[in-house]
Amino acid sequence: MAQVRPMRADARRNRERLLAAAVEAFAAQGEGASLDDIAKRAGVGAGTLYRHFPTRRALLEAVYSDRIEAIAERAGELAERLPAGAALVAWLNELGLGMIQMRGLRALLSSSVGGGEEAGRGAGGASSDCCDPLRQAVARLVGDAQGAGELRRDVGAMDVLRLVHGVAMACGEAVGGESVGDAGDAGDAEGAEDVGERLRRYVGLLMEGLRARG
Amino acid sequence: MAQVRPMRADARRNRERLLAAAVEAFAAQGEGASLDDIAKRAGVGAGTLYRHFPTRRALLEAVYSDRIEAIAERAGELAERLPAGAALVAWLNELGLGMIQMRGLRALLSSSVGGGEEAGRGAGGASSDCCDPLRQAVARLVGDAQGAGELRRDVGAMDVLRLVHGVAMACGEAVGGESVGDAGDAGDAEGAEDVGERLRRYVGLLMEGLRARG
């Protein structure tokens, strides 16, 4: 699977620069950042970007695959330290937080989980993609939790993944502000809730619905 | 609030044509449909489109405000016919279905509810927008359900709106296909589930979590 032939030195360096520029650009501008700009900031021609990363999605994957694998590995650690149900909740919170903090990651999972079409998968639709580790992780945690009688058996791992993805999208950006003088139509303490807090709250509510009832 | 002066006949006709073209375009191409194309299909110059609808969001609102109001009004009907909890569930299902069927509507609610930034609100951020009827509708249904002891009191109307919005996004397009040979990692009967079915299932799970516990 690894490179058949080592890359030429300049090619390798250009790839590195492109990735560095892309990380910054995606973080600042979001997953729709201008590819031309990324190439410029990396100091290479536009063609070079396309040679290394033929699609925007390929670039996104290259940028985020490390983080994705890191999150997936957390599943194992949490599974050892916590009871099955708690491990699942904790992991879902970490995943959701990752999606909120890294818009590119959210876009990737979006197109990989069937949630929307930002950064589409391309017509080919090769099912195997960089989010497979996440799928495996959630499958394990969900299986454990069901085995321990802490999770309903009529939901699948993909359901859980999709729901948390949706909930994370629903939490919104780290924009802060929430439309100022809102004629109190939202009943409760809405005021200055942190996005992270809100995520935890929503994941909690969701899990309440997914919990197996005695 | 209505037009101060009646529009000139040609202006009115152009507006009509633009709206008709936009309805088709948003339905076919999604909320990102080319504005230039819409103007062309309507048989008017690009400038005319901008005169009538200065932003993409303005056009989206003009296209969907009728449907939005129709959905909002359904809340009243359902509230009369059903017990509070059931009315809320039924309405959320209708809203979710609307968002799945009309991508433009989803985009509108998205930027209005703080969920994402597709079709952004513009820097002004005028809090009043076309989704207000939805907010009022959900506020009423949520209030009723809480009053009847059928819904937790620690969630606000906006929470419910955001969560259903997220869940609807999580259900995905009416694309049908779900990536073909998926090495059964998703536990359950995933096979040929309709998007509408899935939405109902997800809304049901969510409500299970939001229900007031005796």
Place this chain on the structure above:
DNA sequence: ACCTGAACACCGTTCAAGT
């Protein structure tokens, strides 16, 4: 083998000129 940058097609947005 890889890179460059000009070239092309496309889109959003503005605005001078028309009626």
Place this chain on the structure above:
DNA sequence: ACCTGAACACCGTTCAAGT
């Protein structure tokens, strides 16, 4: 008062020419 369409800036993508 409203419309038109050319003009501009910007972006993604390709490809002939370079090293």
